[in-house]
Amino acid sequence: MPHVFDGLKTSQRKVLYACFKKKLTKDIKVAQLAGYIGEHSAYHHGEQSLHSTIIGMAQNYVGTNNINLLFPSGQFGTRRMGGKDHASARYIFTRLEKITRAIFHPDDDKLLTYLNDDGLNVEPEFYMPVIPMLLVNGSKAIGTGWSSTVPQFNPREIISNLRKLIRKEEPDEMHPFNNGWMGELECNSKGGYKFKGKIRRKNETTLVITELPVGKWTQDYKTFLEGLMMTSDEKKDSDIEDVLKNHSE
16 A cells, blocks of 8 residues: 555655665666665565566556656556556666656655664655655555555646645645546546546548547557447447447546
C-alpha cells in the first residue's frame, strides 16, 4: 500500500533511496540499478520485481505517471500494450529526473526517520515531498484485507490549492487529470467519474477513433474491434451503435 505522505510503496521508496544515495544523475542500466538497490536497501523479493518497479516509475505515456521520478532512456513501454512492450532491463537506461530532487528536497534527508534491516540502514519510513505525490501520480494497490485506488490529479491545480490552504482560503474542487489524455471526463451524481474516449463516424463503413479511455490499451481495443468483425451483421451493427453511443467508455 502507498504511504499517504509520499505516495510511494515500499519497493518504490527503496528505488528512490538507492538513486539518491548513488546520486544518480547519469544513465545506468535498469538491470544494473536493480542490483545496486538490492545491495543497499535490503530488498528481498528478487530483481525481476525491481525491474518492473523501476520501469513503472519512469514510464510517462498517457495513463501512467503525471510526473515520472525516473527518466526513461530507451523503450519503457507504450499505450499500445500498457507498458508490457518495454524492452529487457539489460537494454534500457534510467537516471533521476531533474525535478525529482526539487520535489524530494535533499535538505529534508537528515530530518527523516530511517529504517534498519538486520543491521543495515535502509530507506526512511517515508519521504516528505513538497507536494502530495499520492494525488499527483495516483495509486492502485492491494494489501492484507485492504484495497486502495487513488486517481491522478493535475499538479498545477494541486500546487494552487496548497497555496490557498496556506493562505487559509477555500481550495478549488479538483477532478482527475491524466497528462496528455484528450478524452472526455464525466462526473456522475454519486461522485464517481467516467472516462470516455473519442470516436466519430467518417462514412457508412469507417469509424475514426482518436482517443481511448484511460487504462484502455490500443492492442486490447484492437482485439475487441476484431471480435466485432467476427459476429453476425445484425449483432455487429448493434455493437457498433453501442460503441458510438457510449463514446468508447
